[in-house]
Amino acid sequence: MSANPIRRKLCKTAGLTLAFLPLAAMTRQAHAASNAALRAELKYQDTPKSGQSCLTCLEFLPGKTATDRGGCKLIPGDDQISPQGYCIRWNTM
Numbered sequence: 001m002s003a004n005p006i007r008r009k010l011c012k013t014a015g016l017t018l019a020f021l022p023l024a025a026m027t028r029q030a031h032a033a034s035n036a037a038l039r040a041e042l043k044y045q046d047t048p049k050s051g052q053s054c055l056t057c058l059e060f061l062p063g064k065t066a067t068d069r070g071g072c073k074l075i076p077g078d079d080q081i082s083p084q085g086y087c088i089r090w091n092t093m
């Protein structure tokens, strides 16, 4: 072990950072959530119906890009709504 306290602290910090990187990646994945109960109630599907899709619905909360999954104002706690999805509450008014 180094006698230099600053160097020792830097090594310790670097080691901790490397140790927690996989945990940070797993936590990010764990944040992806879907609300199965409400999806079922609204008959949500991952594909459009008769040209109607979440992308053109006023309730849709877009993801980072036009093709990323996002959310829906009517399905709280769900960030996996496909822009190509659809449900019986599709709304453009």
Ligand code: SF4
Pocket: 042, 044, 053, 054, 055, 057, 058, 059, 060, 061, 071, 072, 073, 074, 075, 081, 085, 086, 087, 088, 089, 090, 091
């Ligand atoms: S209300 Fe239905 S169609 Fe509209 S964004 Fe939400 S899940 Fe998609």
